[in-house]
Amino acid sequence: MPHKTQLYHDVPSTCWPIVYSPEYNITFMGLEKLHPFDAGKWGKVINFLKEEKLIADDTIVVAQEATDEDLLVVHTRRYLNKLKWSFVVATITEIPPVLFLPNFLVQRKVLKPLRTQTGGTIMAGKLAMDRGWAINVGGGFHHCSSDKGGGFCAYADITLTIKFLFERVEGVSKATIIDLDAHQGNGHERDFMHDNRVYIMDVYNRYIYPGDEFAKCAIKRRIELDWGTEDKEYLQKVETHVEGALNEVRPDIIIYNAGTDVLDGDPLGGLAISPQGIIKRDEIVFSTARKREIPILMVTSGGYQKRTARIIADSILNLHNLGFIDEKLSTSSVENPKVELMITECISDLTALSL
Numbered sequence: 308m309p310h311k312t313q314l315y316h317d318v319p320s321t322c323w324p325i326v327y328s329p330e331y332n333i334t335f336m337g338l339e340k341l342h343p344f345d346a347g348k349w350g351k352v353i354n355f356l357k358e359e360k361l362i363a364d365d366t367i368v369v370a371q372e373a374t375d376e377d378l379l380v381v382h383t384r385r386y387l388n389k390l391k392w393s394f395v396v397a398t399i400t401e402i403p404p405v406l407f408l409p410n411f412l413v414q415r416k417v418l419k420p421l422r423t424q425t426g427g428t429i430m431a432g433k434l435a436m437d438r439g440w441a442i443n444v445g446g447g448f449h450h451c452s453s454d455k456g457g458g459f460c461a462y463a464d465i466t467l468t469i470k471f472l473f474e475r476v477e478g479v480s481k482a483t484i485i486d487l488d489a490h491q492g493n494g495h496e497r498d499f500m501h502d503n504r505v506y507i508m509d510v511y512n513r514y515i516y517p518g519d520e521f522a523k524c525a526i527k528r529r530i531e532l533d534w535g536t537e538d539k540e541y542l543q544k545v546e547t548h549v550e551g552a553l554n555e556v557r558p559d560i561i562i563y564n565a566g567t568d569v570l571d572g573d574p575l576g577g578l579a580i581s582p583q584g585i586i587k588r589d590e591i592v593f594s595t596a597r598k599r600e601i602p603i604l605m606v607t608s609g610g611y612q613k614r615t616a617r618i619i620a621d622s623i624l625n626l627h628n629l630g631f632i633d634e635k636l637s638t639s640s641v642e643n644p645k646v647e648l649m650i651t652e653c654i655s656d657l658t659a660l661s662l
């Protein structure tokens with residue numbers, strides 16, 4: 308019997324399957340400024356979406372913090388205990404001063420936001436099955452596996468979400484992870500190494516962190532990119548391989564790790580994708596999933612520049628304008644010929660802009 312969890316409660320049909328909590332944002336005496344991470348990115352995305360009147364406070368789903376019991380579905384007790392040491396958390400989050408904080412503050416100011424984002428991804432997994440799509444405005448901690456964190460990732464939210472679905476939602480026995488963050492997703496790869504129910508596609512810069520050769524064995528479709536890869540090559544590869552992956556195996560759900568650290572100028576990603584390129588990339592993934600009527604869950608993962616939040620919000624607005632995401636329960640809008648026409652027009656606009 309699965310344990311009792313608060314994360315799978317019913318959500319009113321008036322809410323969009325967009326999950327967020329103000330708790331996501333890390334703020335503590337300027338500590339967050341010491342990491343090359345815009346630690347308020349998640350709140351800014353929500354503010355942009357509110358300004359554009361896509362959502363309001365009462366039409367989004369408020370994420371709840373994952374409890375120890377929830378986390379133990381994947382994590383070992385040994386690993387969770389290690390997080391009670393500030394130096395371990397300082398290493399995982401790459402914020403060295405965390406080392407000097409008493410652990411109760413580390414728990415409250417650093418780990419709680421990450422646990423709330425993790426709860427958000429798990430909640431969004433169920434919502435994606437109910438509604439056809441869902442977006443967690445945070446999450447995407449793809450470097451963390453059941454017994455090891457790293458690269459700012461302290462909890463394995465993608466693994467947890469898939470295991471929750473396998474255990475609790477009837478009809479979910481196959482999942483595909485499409486990981487388009489600039490880094491290799493070694494956390495979920497290690498967790499699903501010998502699990503044939505999970506198909507992993509990973510597109511990343513081959514020269515940067517983590518270079519985890521062992522984890523690469525779990526990737527079914529591996530696309531390694533060179534420094535400075537630009538829109539044309541990138542989008543062609545994404546389109547070909549998303550189609551290819553879904554032709555190879557038809558999953559019951561897609562987990563889309565939509566990292567924006569592929570953006571030109573990102574100090575960590577080392578790629579050169581334009582803002583329009585990222586918007587187009589998300590569109591390719593959503594249009595492919597929605598046309599095939601496969602539920603899709605998007606998490607935002609890495610992406611560290613000041614302009615990142617605006618790009619994520621613009622991408623979500625674009626998905627809405629094209630009819631790929633809406634508040635309705637059905638997936639029928641993608642069959643609408645008017646929408647098809649808009650898609651074609653938009654593709655030609657974007658081609659002119661960015662290719």
Ligand SMILES: [Zn+2]
Binds near residue numbers: 490566568610
């Ligand atoms: Zn990344």
